[in-house]
Amino acid sequence: MSSALKIAGKQIARGQRLSINIPVARLYTHTEMTMPVHVLRAKKDGPHLFVSAAIHGDEIIGVEIIRRLLKLKALGRMRGTLIAVPVVNVYGFINHTRYLPDRRDLNRFFPGSEKGSLTSRLANIFMEEIVTNCTHGIDLHAGSHHRINLPHIRACLDKPETEKLAFAFGAPVILNADLRDGSLRQAVEEAGIPMLLYEAGEALRFDEFAVRAGVRGILAVMRSIGMLSTRGVKTSRILPMVASSTSWVRAPSSGILRTQIPLGGKITINQRIGEIADPFDEHETALISPVAGIVIGRTNLPLVHKGDALFHIAGFDDSVAVSESLDDFREEIKGSIPSPTGT
Numbered sequence: 001m002s003s004a005l006k007i008a009g010k011q012i013a014r015g016q017r018l019s020i021n022i023p024v025a026r027l028y029t030h031t032e033m034t035m036p037v038h039v040l041r042a043k044k045d046g047p048h049l050f051v052s053a054a055i056h057g058d059e060i061i062g063v064e065i066i067r068r069l070l071k072l073k074a075l076g077r078m079r080g081t082l083i084a085v086p087v088v089n090v091y092g093f094i095n096h097t098r099y100l101p102d103r104r105d106l107n108r109f110f111p112g113s114e115k116g117s118l119t120s121r122l123a124n125i126f127m128e129e130i131v132t133n134c135t136h137g138i139d140l141h142a143g144s145h146h147r148i149n150l151p152h153i154r155a156c157l158d159k160p161e162t163e164k165l166a167f168a169f170g171a172p173v174i175l176n177a178d179l180r181d182g183s184l185r186q187a188v189e190e191a192g193i194p195m196l197l198y199e200a201g202e203a204l205r206f207d208e209f210a211v212r213a214g215v216r217g218i219l220a221v222m223r224s225i226g227m228l229s230t231r232g233v234k235t236s237r238i239l240p241m242v243a244s245s246t247s248w249v250r251a252p253s254s255g256i257l258r259t260q261i262p263l264g265g266k267i268t269i270n271q272r273i274g275e276i277a278d279p280f281d282e283h284e285t286a287l288i289s290p291v292a293g294i295v296i297g298r299t300n301l302p303l304v305h306k307g308d309a310l311f312h313i314a315g316f317d318d319s320v321a322v323s324e325s326l327d328d329f330r331e332e333i334k335g336s337i338p339s340p341t342g343t
Contacts, residue, residue: 003045005081007037007129012081015043022129024090025118033091035125038070038084046080047225050130051218053085053140055107055184057092057099061201062140065214074219080227083130089122096204098144108180110187127187136165136225137188137195138218142210143202146301147309150263150294151200151213151329154185157242162194167240168224169196169217172325173296173314174242196221202300212333237328241321243314246296251276251304253285258302261311264326265295266319273311276304291315294322 005012008022018041021034051069053062066086069075075082087093091100099105104119112123131137143149152173155166166174177197179186188195198217200210220236222228251257259274267273267289274287287310297312304310316322 005039005041005048005133007039007083007133012039012041014041014045016041022125024122024125035085035090035122036087037130038066038086040070040075040078040082040084042078042080044079046078046227047136048081048083048134049136049138049222049225049227050083050085050134051138051140052088052126052130052184054087054089054093055139056105056141056144056203057087057089057095057097058203059098059140059142059144060093060204061142061206061210062198062214063087063093064206064211065140065218068211068215069218072215072219074228077229078222078227081133082222082227083134085126085130088126098203107184108182110182110184123184123187126184127191131188131191131193134193136221137193138221139184139195139197140214141197141199142205143199143297146202147297147299147312148202148207148263149199149312150296151198151210151217152296152314153217153240154197154199155195156185156189159189159194162189162196165194165196165221165224168221169198170220170236170238170240170329171198171213171217172238172240172322172329173294174240175246175296175314176242209330209333213329216333236332238332239321239325241316241318241325243293243296244317245291245293245315247291247313247315248309249273249287249289249291249311249313251306251308251310252287253278254304254306255279255285256302257287257299257304257310259287259310261295261298263295263298264323266293266323267295267311267313268292289313292319294319294326
């Protein structure tokens, strides 16, 4: 990585902390729109890490994770450069929506084009201004459509450096997830940059457990790549487990869902995990899981249509070990250092 660092035409010197507003397309009301970026460049050289959030404008949990991260005193002893982008999709963020004004999903348009649609142009700006200046990346997401996700990592584990980051993050569950066409993860990996995707919580909601887990995981990654010292840091008891498979349990009928299965709950094959009741008569349909595993995502909306995705289940060779790891994870997060005041 070059010793020179320039974003949106602004030069960032070593030892400098700078907030930059990258211009993006104005609204049709002539209102200026910008993508806010916070750059922390240490005096000592090292990796360049980007941490981004709200690529989907309603997935706001990453905004809070980045806010807390930037307040931590530990960053004053950092090596290298941290480039934090709390809101990538500023249009969706303002309107509480996943999409951009042209009704496109930004995470299907990378690497983008400077001559394409509004969505494609925003993707291009992020790649040119942020990704090209970095050696590593972490992108923060949440569940969509009234679904909540257990904190977990999605990554390409066939890439050794990416695999190293995935295990360093310390989430109890890792998905060896295929790259989606047009996703940021695909574009960044094709550029030769290792990247993680952190999933946790629900769209348009903050979740204290997921926020703390995200801050903690980012710090762990920064230590693993030499940006932060490991001196005095307690060794985690978490043994990240890679899912052997994932599948969705879908609604067999329409109606009102009743279930007590929590995030992280263990499910056995053919287990009754709820009922779907018809609100206009006494008929009920049992919800039976065709697979076994751990719940890493579930719907929070009790009103369901036939075919709706209700539970996202990750399968493991040893579900007991995963359950124990989840218990340890919850205990460690409760006692973790990052807090709402950024101490």
